[in-house]
Amino acid sequence: MSECVLYEHRGPVGYLTINRPKALNALNEEVLLNLENAISLINEDKRIKVVILTGSGEKSFVAGADIAAMKDMSPVEARDFSRLGQRVFRSIETARPIVIAAINGYALGGGCELAMACDIRVASEKAKMGIPEVTLGVFPSFAGTQRLPRLVGLGYAKEMLATAKKVPAEEALRIGLVNHVVPAEQLMEYCEGLAAEICQHSTAAIAYGKMSMNAGLEMDMDRALEHEATLFGLTFSTEDQREGMGAFLEKRSPKFP
Template sequence: MLDTIIYDVKNNIGYITINRPKALNALNQVVLGELSEVVDMAEKDPNVKVVIITGAGGKAFVAGADIAAMQMMTPSEAYDFARMAQEIYNRIQYMPKIVIAAIDGFALGGGCELAMACDIRVASAKSKIGIPEVTLGVIPGFAGTQRLPRLVGLSRAKEMLATARKVPADEALSIGLVNHVVEENPVAKAEEIAADICKNSISAIALGKRAMNEGIEMELKKGIEHEAALFAVTFSTEDQREGMTAFLEKRPANFK
């Protein structure tokens, strides 16, 4: 029984909704524990080809970690809390399936970090994104200091950290922090993207995602070699045979 997360599957899409709207979907250990549970469910479910993560209430994706829950933490407890979130976010980033963040409202602190762990980010025009932890006397602890520079560059990331500025959606788009901005209802845009993804080879997408995730941490020459090895793996799959046969027969591929 989930108390803080809603999980549903429709049309090969796994929907994960952070459901604490009165707290602007703030993250505490209960939420993170349930998020871990549903991420595992979505990853293992063969009926799920794409995952969409969003927040309930229309005001926030996730407004950050729960300050009341953190206020009296010891350094040891803070470390364990950060590592718990980091482990879950890492699983999202390295999950074979594509994960889309649908941001409607605030994505701050741990919420920004959750969105950055996803593969694709769609934001509504009213959304604001940032890492304001320094206003609380702490730094991001859920990998924000690591993922943000990789997305927007080191100088912009340092400015966002030091000023604690909440970046509006249009600016987030221009600096590469989000992929798309829509006037409203980012879930609908995420579903549109998910539908396009579902038409393609999910096994090939998984290997391509792996090549990018692992290769970006490598020196270029090694990354290129790694790509060749994973490219070769695709030639052992049914999807490769179906995809190339369909192309030669001039028909749409029927991937499983």
């Protein structure tokens, strides 16, 4: 892993930081590949229950993709770059742990798409989000045209696309683009509080529930219900289920690993 993506863990919480502050943490191929590698390592580390993902510096979460690196791409190169971003962000969306985006500033273009791939989004009151790619003659292609309508509805997503508007944090909260807005100086503390709350519960159950939600959105109701029942059955193969239900019947707090 290079210096453009920093990773550390403190107990069950992993911290991922996009570290290109001079470029406002813009995404290029190196960043994307290192982010993918970090997520792969996190998935294999069963100690990690929650990941907090943020950008370095005070101005930007991720200001977008690296335009200088993209400008002279051929159509085939652009398609492949889109597929790379889609693959990496999908790996975040389907990661075993819950991923919290700590949006500390601008989350534009690829940065907004990165935040949308996370499970929970917490924004600083100074944050601004948007998909302004049409000002460059392109559109968001790291799954932005797919995730944004699912989060805020088709009409508002098309408005954000066509106007290239930068949505302030409170408006992002109102339309469902983020879960919470907090003062800038409290952002990491708030995210760590959420992480601590999540870490109290069954990691296996959360992972199966996350899988059920992600997959179910792409299915008709009958198939989604069958998928849910199958995953629910799998929880009964886990030590977490035995501990959780045993603790309930014994009137004590569960001790999940």
